[in-house]
Amino acid sequence: MSRTKKNQESTILDIAAALQLSPATISRALNNNPNVTPATRKKVTEMAGQLGYRRNNMALGLRNNKTHTIGLIVPRISMFFHAEAITMMQNALYEKGYNLIISQSNDSPEMERRLVDTMYSSRVDALIVSCTLDTQDFSHFDVFADNDIPLIFYDRVPPAFDGALIIRGDDFQGGYLAGTHLAETGCKRIAHISGPLTTNLYRDRSAGFFKALKAAGLPVYEHLVFYQPLTYDNTRTALKKMFEHREKPDAVFTANDTAAIAVHEFARENGLEIPRQLKIVGYSNDPRCAIIRPAITSVEQFPGKMGSKVVEALMQMLAADRETALNEPITIPVQLIRRMST
Amino acid sequence: MSRTKKNQESTILDIAAALQLSPATISRALNNNPNVTPATRKKVTEMAGQLGYRRNNMALGLRNNKTHTIGLIVPRISMFFHAEAITMMQNALYEKGYNLIISQSNDSPEMERRLVDTMYSSRVDALIVSCTLDTQDFSHFDVFADNDIPLIFYDRVPPAFDGALIIRGDDFQGGYLAGTHLAETGCKRIAHISGPLTTNLYRDRSAGFFKALKAAGLPVYEHLVFYQPLTYDNTRTALKKMFEHREKPDAVFTANDTAAIAVHEFARENGLEIPRQLKIVGYSNDPRCAIIRPAITSVEQFPGKMGSKVVEALMQMLAADRETALNEPITIPVQLIRRMST
DNA sequence: GTCATTTATGAAAACGTTTTCATAACTTGA
DNA sequence: TCAAGTTATGAAAACGTTTTCATAAATGAC
Numbered sequence: 001m002s003r004t005k006k007n008q009e010s011t012i013l014d015i016a017a018a019l020q021l022s023p024a025t026i027s028r029a030l031n032n033n034p035n036v037t038p039a040t041r042k043k044v045t046e047m048a049g050q051l052g053y054r055r056n057n058m059a060l061g062l063r064n065n066k067t068h069t070i071g072l073i074v075p076r077i078s079m080f081f082h083a084e085a086i087t088m089m090q091n092a093l094y095e096k097g098y099n100l101i102i103s104q105s106n107d108s109p110e111m112e113r114r115l116v117d118t119m120y121s122s123r124v125d126a127l128i129v130s131c132t133l134d135t136q137d138f139s140h141f142d143v144f145a146d147n148d149i150p151l152i153f154y155d156r157v158p159p160a161f162d163g164a165l166i167i168r169g170d171d172f173q174g175g176y177l178a179g180t181h182l183a184e185t186g187c188k189r190i191a192h193i194s195g196p197l198t199t200n201l202y203r204d205r206s207a208g209f210f211k212a213l214k215a216a217g218l219p220v221y222e223h224l225v226f227y228q229p230l231t232y233d234n235t236r237t238a239l240k241k242m243f244e245h246r247e248k249p250d251a252v253f254t255a256n257d258t259a260a261i262a263v264h265e266f267a268r269e270n271g272l273e274i275p276r277q278l279k280i281v282g283y284s285n286d287p288r289c290a291i292i293r294p295a296i297t298s299v300e301q302f303p304g305k306m307g308s309k310v311v312e313a314l315m316q317m318l319a320a321d322r323e324t325a326l327n328e329p330i331t332i333p334v335q336l337i338r339r340m341s342t
Numbered sequence: 343m344s345r346t347k348k349n350q351e352s353t354i355l356d357i358a359a360a361l362q363l364s365p366a367t368i369s370r371a372l373n374n375n376p377n378v379t380p381a382t383r384k385k386v387t388e389m390a391g392q393l394g395y396r397r398n399n400m401a402l403g404l405r406n407n408k409t410h411t412i413g414l415i416v417p418r419i420s421m422f423f424h425a426e427a428i429t430m431m432q433n434a435l436y437e438k439g440y441n442l443i444i445s446q447s448n449d450s451p452e453m454e455r456r457l458v459d460t461m462y463s464s465r466v467d468a469l470i471v472s473c474t475l476d477t478q479d480f481s482h483f484d485v486f487a488d489n490d491i492p493l494i495f496y497d498r499v500p501p502a503f504d505g506a507l508i509i510r511g512d513d514f515q516g517g518y519l520a521g522t523h524l525a526e527t528g529c530k531r532i533a534h535i536s537g538p539l540t541t542n543l544y545r546d547r548s549a550g551f552f553k554a555l556k557a558a559g560l561p562v563y564e565h566l567v568f569y570q571p572l573t574y575d576n577t578r579t580a581l582k583k584m585f586e587h588r589e590k591p592d593a594v595f596t597a598n599d600t601a602a603i604a605v606h607e608f609a610r611e612n613g614l615e616i617p618r619q620l621k622i623v624g625y626s627n628d629p630r631c632a633i634i635r636p637a638i639t640s641v642e643q644f645p646g647k648m649g650s651k652v653v654e655a656l657m658q659m660l661a662a663d664r665e666t667a668l669n670e671p672i673t674i675p676v677q678l679i680r681r682m683s684t
Numbered sequence: 685g686t687c688a689t690t691t692a693t694g695a696a697a698a699c700g701t702t703t704t705c706a707t708a709a710c711t712t713g714a
Numbered sequence: 715t716c717a718a719g720t721t722a723t724g725a726a727a728a729c730g731t732t733t734t735c736a737t738a739a740a741t742g743a744c
């Protein structure tokens with residue numbers, strides 16, 4: 001591990017001094033500016049290499065008012081959906097020469113607010129956001145719209161936001177597919193465990209589901225519908241209540257996969273045979289659904305596709321002059337993945 | 343969504359002009375410098391709010407040669423271990439006033455090299471890295487050590503690196519625990535599916551495992567040991583080979599959980615009863631291990647703990663003057679989580 | 685060989701902060 | 715009231731680039 005200690009990070013001025021040239025020429029040479037002699041360019045790049053020169057992005061950003069950095073705020077990167085989407089975005093952005101600053105709100109609106117401020121101070125060239133489940137007030141994002149900095153919401157989005165682009169999965173359709181599928185397999189009393197209706201996701205999934213039930217001529221049983229944070233424990237409690245009731249469900253549609261897995265375990269523990277006695281449909285197509293036995297039917301959201309769509313739209317926004325674009329919301333189709341649980 | 347368009351991002355000079363004060367005073371007021379009159383401070387903060395002022399971090403970074411940004415390079419954020427560790431780091435760093443730039447090498451050494459360069463250009467205050475499986479040459483990290491920028495490797499680390507801190511799980515002990523445990527449950531022919539030996543992780547896990555076998559007086563069967571990328575498909579192929587052999591294994595220790603799950607599925611498909619006919623131990627304690635039935639025994643690495651340790655060490659490095667510190671490697675203990683598969 | 689044109693280079697300003705040094709304005713103690 | 719300290723403010727330089735404008739050098743046309 002032999003290394004030569006260089007105590008100074010070298011700058012464009014060092015190269016200029018070493019070569020008896022002006023910093024302007026060095027800058028031009030390094031940026032492939034056409035009117036600089038090939039000979040000089042060669043000398044410059046060689047000296048740059050020799051001095052271990054690397055451009056200082058801070059100075060560049062200050063000068064050009066561009067950071068080539070995109071901010072991203074998600075509730076949690078460990079969620080399968082987000083991990084996939086982020087990976088796709090990051091790779092695509094990197095190829096375009098952009099860095100991504102990822103941060104997590106941990107589903108806390110307060111944290112989200114702070115992060116938005118930090119992102120603005122860092123002068124990101126654009127901001128991509130998937131909101132907190134509880135974000136009701138979206139005014140902290142105004143600073144981006146006000147300053148014409150591209151802003152994209154995806155997945156968990158505000159109902160509408162002037163000056164931002166909205167990209168989301170077709171949650172209504174997802175709920176509808178789930179409901180229709182369960183109805184077609186002959187279920188009569190279909191329970192529904194949804195998340196809090198403060199977010200678009202669950203509102204739409206539920207709406208689609210109910211529409212499917214109605215279309216199939218099935219009733220909605222009040223005691224079989226829950227709106228609550230979709231944790232493992234919450235789901236267990238809900239199930240316990242349901243099964244204490246006289247009219248027990250013969251199927252459950254949960255608005256995420258963690259809940260679906262909770263249902264699965266509950267069924268196993270209580271000797272309910274899946275799918276004969278209880279059918280299950282989850283949402284998101286988390287890999288865990290495919291591993292558990294019997295495997296769980298779920299709604300695929302194509303996170304990677306959503307990620308590429310976000311980047312694609314973003315590139316357009318960055319290229320376009322302010323007046324164009326900021327188009328209509330974009331919706332990504334979903335697909336029901338049938339497995340053994342139904 | 344009513345907003346007032348401000349076409350100019352306001353600076354400290356705007357505040358100064360509006361208040362008939364010098365930029366120096368504004369800066370002081372905003373930074374809680376003690377010698378500025380409370381009255382002035384009040385006026386300044388009020389005006390700042392009114393003008394929607396937010397400090398420009400680029401300018402700050404250029405001036406102070408500090409970005410308050412930490413770089414992170416991991417193979418893949420979707421891996422459970424990394425997602426957990428990152429979350430912990432990010433939260434801890436944020437509280438200390440640092441931003442985190444996360445990026446993924448996708449296990450490509452070439453990409454890793456490019457990312458290191460980008461991170462350097464972005465003048466991160468420190469770099470945290472978990473290497474590629476195939477990173478053999480670590481010279482691209484020299485630029486950090488050369489310029490005395492704190493550098494921390496964790497999990498997948500170089501054998502040694504002058505000028506960097508190394509934090510890793512106790513992989514040797516993990517392998518040892520797995521081997522001992524299987525020996526104690528009475529297994530005689532224990533197979534081992536490991537990853538490529540290019541990385542410390544698998545070298546150490548395997549070494550620990552073999553040591554345990556030796557201690558228990560068990561032989562190592564050549565035909566039951568595999569070193570290969572630990573994908574689902576590779577594992578299936580390896581198993582097929584093993585079970586075509588006359589002396590079939592009665593247990594498998596895989597060096598990650600994806601492989602363990604592949605073994606699990608193979609067993610089920612081939613009518614091998616777990617744990618009676620085949621016992622399984624995985625590595626990482628991925629949540630999937632707990633969901634599958636029978637649940638898989640695995641080695642817990644405490645990713646969160648490793649994350650906090652990284653940040654803790656980093657803070658020390660950032661505070662210390664160059665001469666102190668850059669201490670000995672740190673090892674995080676592991677723990678065998680026993681489940682139904684053994 | 686001269687003049688006009690192109691081409692390569694340099695000087696200097698700008699981006700938005702912070703900080704050193706200097707100075708003006710206040711206190712305080714006799 | 716005055717000298718001696720404090721305290722609050724300002725002026726200017728610095729961080730490392732890029733870019734406009736100017737100019738020197740080189741080329742080409744006659």
